[in-house]
Amino acid sequence: MLQENPAEQKRHKKLIVIWSVTFLILFPVLIALGLLMRLNQGEVFKIDPGTFYALMTLHGLGMAGVLFSFSWAALFYLIGTRYIKLNIGLGYLVYLLVLIGTVGLVIASLIGKFAAGWYLLYPLPFKGVSWTGWSTGLTIVSLIILGVAWLLGSLHVVYALAKEYGSFSNLMGWQYLGKTEPEKELPSIVLITTASLVPAILSFIVGAVFLIMNLMQHFEASLTFDPLLLKNMVFFFGHTLVNVTMYCCVAWVYVLLPEFTKRDWKVNKVVVYSWNGTFIFIMFAYFHHLYMDFVQPVSLHYAGQIASYMSSIPATVVTMFGLIVQVYHAKIKWSIIPMAFLLGMAGWAIGGFAAVVDSTMSINKILHNTLWVPAHFHTYMLLGVVLFILGFLFYLAHNNKEERDAVKPGLGFWTFVFGASGFLLMFYLGGMKSVPRRYADYTGIDIGNVHETGALLAKTAGGFVIIVLIGLLIMYGSLFSKLLKASK
C-alpha cells in the first residue's frame, strides 16, 4: 500500500479533475450528435447523408475514445493514490495527446466531413465522395496519436504495478491457484487492470499496424490491401478497446463499493480463474463481427462464438455474485454512488446478455446489422460505463464518507436513468422489428412497415435523449462546482 503524500495526492486530484471536467464537457456534446442523428432518422428534420455519416463517425470515435480515456484516467487516479507511485507527468502527457487526437478527429469530421464510421472499414476511407482527402489522413494520424497515448498510459500502469506486486504471473493472481495462501494479498483492482490492459496493449499494436497501412495508402494511392485482413485487424482493435473500457470501470467498482457496504471484495481462486479467462478470450471474441464474411474460415466463426461466451460470462457471473454478496443485507446507505454502481452493473449484465445473444450465430442471422447491435453496446456504455463514471465523479466530488453518504440519487439521476432506459428500449424494439442500423433515414426501405416503425422509434428515442440531457444538466449543477472545489 502506498504511503500517503499530501502533495502527490493533490497533484493526482488536480489531474483527475481536469480529466473529469473535460469528460463532462465532451460527453453531452457527443450525445447531442447522437440526438441529431436520431431526429433525422425520425424525420423531424433533414440532414444530408454526408453530414449524417460524419456525425455518426465523430459520435462513435469520440464516445469510444473519451470513455476509454476516462476509464483509464480513473484507474490511474485510484491506483496512483492508493497502491503505487505513478508518474503524474506521464499522466499529463497522456491527457495532452488524447486532447490533440480528439481535436484532430473533431476537425476531420466537422470540417473535413470524414464519414467512414468509427471502424474505417477498408477501403471505404479512400472511396468516399462526401469527404475531403485530407480528412482521411487527419483521422488516421489523430487515431495514431490516441493509440500512442493509450499505449504509453497502459504500459506505465502495468509496469508500475509489477514493481509493487511482482511479475506478470503475480499480477494475474496465479499465486492464488496453489495450495497455500499467498504471502501478499493482491488487490482486485490490480488483477482486473492487468487482465484488461495487457490485451488492450496488444490490440493497440494491431490497431497501429492497421492505421499505418491506411496512412501509407493515403500517401500512396496506388496501394491496396486485403479488405478481410484489415477488417479483422480493426475489429480486434475496436472490440477489445470497448470491452476493456467496461472492465476498467468494473475494476474501480471492486475497490469503491466495499467502502459503502463495509465488506471486503477480495481476490480468490474463482475470481482469478474468471478474469484469467477473460484475459485470454477477450482477444478472440471479435470474430463474431465477421459472421457475414463468407470468405473468413468457418472455424474462426465457431471460435468467435465460443470466445464471446467465454470472455463475458465467467467474469460477469463472478462479479454479479460478488456484487450480491456485497449488498445483501449490508447496512448500506443508498447514496448516488453505490446506486450508480449497482445500476451500472445491471447495465453491464443486460447489455452483455444482449451482446451474447447477438453473438450466437443462429440469432445473428436475424439480428445482424439491425438496431439490436447499437442497442446492446449503448446499454453497457450508457447504463454501464457512464453510470460507473457518474458514480466515480460523485465519489471524487465529495471528500469524506459522510458527504458521500449524504448525496442521494435525486431528480437528475433518475431522469437520466429513465431517459437512458427509454432511449435503449427504442433501439431494442427497432432490432426486433428488423430496422437496419447505420441508415441515415429509412425512407428508401420498402419492406413491410420498417420505414414507419423505424422513423417512429427514432423520433421517440430523440425525446428520450432530450430527457437524458436534462438529467445530466441537473446533475451537472452540483457536480461541476463540487469537483472544482474538491481539487483545491
Next chain:
Amino acid sequence: MSKRITFILSIGILGVLFFILSFPLNHWLSQTMPRHQLIQLPLMLVIGLFIGYQNKNINITNLPWGIAILILALFSLMFWMLPRSIDLTVVYPWFNRVMHLHIVGVGFFISLVFRNIMFEVQMAFLLMLSAMLIATGAVLKTFAILLCSSFTIEQQHETGLYLLSFGILLFVVTLFLFFKGLGKVSNQRSSF
C-alpha cells in the same frame, strides 16, 4: 587513452563508415531493394545510435520532450518507407544522402532519449516501431504490382518478407523484454 581521444576516434570511425556507405558504396547499395532498405538504411540508423551513445554530454531527461522526439522520429521515418520517396532516393544520389543524414539524425536523437527515458516509453517506442515495420513489410510483400520503379517485383517481395519477419521478431522480442522487465522489477523488490 583518454576519454576525449577515444571519443574523437570513435566519431571519426563512424564518420568514415558514413562516408563509405553514402559515397563509394552508394551505387552498389542502391542497385537492389534489399541492399538499399535492409543494409544501407539500418546501418545509417546504427551509425546515428552510436554517435548518440558516444555523446555522454548531451542528455534529454525531460519526459515530454523525450516522448515528443520519439514520436517525431517515428513519423519522419515513415516518409522514407513510401515507394515514391524510395524511388527518388535511387534516382537522385543527393536525395539519398538527405535520407542518410536524416536517418543518422533520427538514430542520434533516439539514442539520446533512450538512455534516460522510462522503461515503459522504451517499450512503447519499440512496439510502435515493430508496427511500422510489419505494416511496411506487409505492403511490400503482398502487393503484386511494382511499387518502386527502380527495383524489380522479386526484390520488392523479398524486402517485404524480411521487413515483415523483422517486425514480427521485434514485436515478440519487445513483448519478451516487457514481461522480463516485469519479472526483473519483482526480483529487485524481493531482494530489498
